[in-house]
């Protein structure tokens with residue numbers, strides 16, 4: 001049990017399709033997280049980001065958290081957890097109040113936000129984040145801070161991220177069954193963005209592509225917040241499975257081949273290099289298969305091309321088109337595939353870089369790769385508190401259905417000073 005003399009403890013937990021990772025942090029004098037311990041287990045019972053076998057996942061959660069607790073010699077009571085499966089939605093809710101021409105006071109803003117609390121049915125979705133984005137004064141959009149200005153009407157666009165209720169509850173229940181409290185469940189792209197995008201990038205407009213094991217989350221960030229997201233049920237594990245199926249080797253060998261010999265770019269040397277692996281079911285000592293790198297590349301490229309095409313379609317669908325769209329940042333374990341950023345840069349025709357989580361004190365090397373962006377982002381978010389969220393807020397939807405295309409351009413226009 002924590003007592004007042006003990007340091008503030010933050011627990012973060014990322015339940016992915018391939019791994020469950022946990023981190024225990026404290027805060028330094030400046031309020032920045034300092035890592036005390038980390039833990040990781042192979043994920044079980046998670047498919048495409050959804051918990052499908054609660055008991056199996058619970059064991060992985062318990063073991064990963066216990067490992068982080070042991071390393072830090074601390075016990076945590078609750079965690080900040082990520083949610084990165086499909087079924088996330090992002091939109092803007094607009095609310096407006098009459099001011100009557102006087103100067104806007106902080107209480108007017110509070111009243112405005114309060115009026116956004118009127119509960120509406122979100123059709124089986126749970127609100128994860130509700131951030132006041134940009135204010136509107138009469139017909140002028142894009143006002144960041146309205147206090148002190150004269151207005152007849154004051155409005156605000158509240159950015160809402162919601163998740164389908166059932167899969168979210170399963171994550172919540174799994175964590176609770178592992179005897180941990182749930183402080184907050186955070187949309188994975190929100191956490192990952194905080195860890196591997198600079199504040200300037202998030203302000204100017206950037207796309208973040210998190211290539212996980214079984215899910216690829218594409219999100220747009222502008223004006224310092226997430227303004228659109230799409231989830232694609234394809235990930236780096238699909239490359240492993242393709243290799244295993246194409247050459248008849250075990251998944252474990254296919255994974256090793258992908259990580260050590262795989263690449264997203266072909267090279268003239270590919271015909272001369274050979275990779276060896278035992279066929280499935282082969283006895284020890286039997287003749288290994290000889291796979292040329294060119295054959296391997298054909299298999300990898302097919303999956304990478306398909307994934308990139310889906311990413312491109314998602315970006316277009318959300319309105320991330322030139323000239324407003326900026327660069328693309330790739331993260332998640334799949335971003336470790338050799339030359340993936342170069343390949344995507346060629347196809348997408350815009351700058352692409354690999355994003356690793358920002359260094360936080362005490363983060364071990366083993367947890368500093370792009371696969372840990374969401375985990376590190378959770379710790380950063382937790383260290384900042386709620387970050388302007390309107391907690392427990394149920395907001396009216398302006399229109400049903402995804403509206404991200406309009407939202408991105410609208411925000412970009414507003415941020416850049418247009419109407």
Ligand SMILES: Nc1ncnc2c1ncn2[C@@H]1O[C@H](COP(=O)(O)OP(=O)(O)OP(=O)(O)O)[C@@H](O)[C@H]1O
Nearest residue numbers: 016017018019212213214215236237333334337371
């Ligand atoms: N060097 C590498 N080359 C190619 N792929 C890699 C490399 N290193 C790791 N990966 C892949 O990254 C994937 C794991 O990524 P990550 O840890 O982000 O997924 P996850 O969070 O468990 O799953 P998800 O977010 O999809 O639910 C694995 O499929 C792994 O094969």
Ligand SMILES: [Mg+2]
Nearest residue numbers: 016017084212
């Ligand atoms: Mg993940």
